[in-house]
Amino acid sequence: MRTVHLIDSLPYVFRAYYSIPASMTDPEGRPVNAVYGFCGMLLRYLAEEQPTHIALTFDESLDTSFRNDAYPAYKSSREPAPPELVHQIQACVDLGRALGMPTYADDRYEADDLIGTLAAKFTKGGHRCVVVTNDKDLGQLVNDQVEFYDFAKGDRRDAAGVRAKLGVWPHQVPDFLGLAGDAVDDIPGVAGVGAKTAVALLEAFDDLDAIYADLGAVAAMSIRGAKSVAAKLEAGRELAFLSRDLATIARDAPVAAGLRELAYRGADAALIDPLFERLGFGRVRDRIGRWQP
Known part of the structure; x- marks a missing residue:
């Protein structure tokens, strides 16, 4: 049995961008703060976790996901990434590959879906997965073989x-988001049903289907305004099920990897050396703990 580490990259790229001053630049004067911080995070992860199997996933677009076909407003309120960050994202992809980690992205499936698909594949084969992210939505993947980190x-x-x-x-996370929605991703949920009510409903019923199969029982629950909640x-109803679909991570994304x-x-020296020269990361090279033969 192996442990496969699956990293949701962009949250850590954004974290680095907003926590490290933009005054950190490459020899051409372009900001490289996000790449530098992401590099530090990856090197620390490799050193501390010593993974034998690992992959990075990235989001390729905010508005071309298959979810936008079903609900065009999905993630529509998100501001585009700042121009100073956009040019660094490809450098982060290049960095992952140079450090020896395969990277995956797709214009129709999000990073979450790529992770979900890989996790489903490897757990079916009897392996463990560590999903590295700060995104609560990926909590739905957690089970006896999958850990959220x-x-x-x-x-x-x-x-x-x-x-x-x-x-x-974990298996109720899509139902929870179907009820309460998610403002960050523009998932509507049910109007007037917040997180506290959604939790109460899912304590009494296992999922959305069970809730809608007996709204009479919902109206009789010992929660404040139960009849109003049922109404x-x-x-x-329609938005609840649509929202659950939007929040459900795909397990059939087109990512083929064993x-x-x-x-x-x-790390691959043939890729690291020209990349680090371009980025101005000369001293960072000394922190790389393992090189390909």
Whole structure:
């Protein structure tokens, strides 16, 4: 049995961009703060976790996902990445490859879907996965073989940890978001149903289907405004199921990779040296702990 580490890259790229001054530039005077911070995070991860199998995933677009076909407003309120960051994202992809980590992105499937697909494949083969992210949505992947790990905060979550954080079990996360929605991703949910009510409903019913199969029981629940909640659910039925679909991570994204492709063999000097020269990262090279033969 192997442990496969699957990194949701962009949250850590953004974190680096906003935490390291833009005064850090390459020899041409262009900001490289996000690349530098992301590089530090990857090197620290490699040193501390010593992964034998690892992959990086990236989001390629905010508005071409298959989810936008079903709901054009999906993620529509997000501001485009600052120009000073956009040119660094490709450098982060190049960095991952130079450090010896395969990188995956798709214009129709999000990084979450690529992780979900890879995790489903490897757990089916009897392996473990560590999903490295700060995105609560990926909590839905957690089970006996999949762990959620926000590396920046040292926050590891098993199924009980997801429930302690969100109030619902991993398999209920899409149902929770179907009810409460998610303003960050422009997932509407049911109007008037917040997180606290969604948790209460999913304590009483296992999923959205069970809730809608017996709205009469919802109206009789011992929660504040139960009859009103049932009425809101009835009015928001279509959006509830649409929202759950939007929040459900795909397990069938077009990413073909096996253990051999994800085996970590170290950094590639032929890629590192010209990249680090372009970025002005000369001293960072000394922090690389493993090189390909």
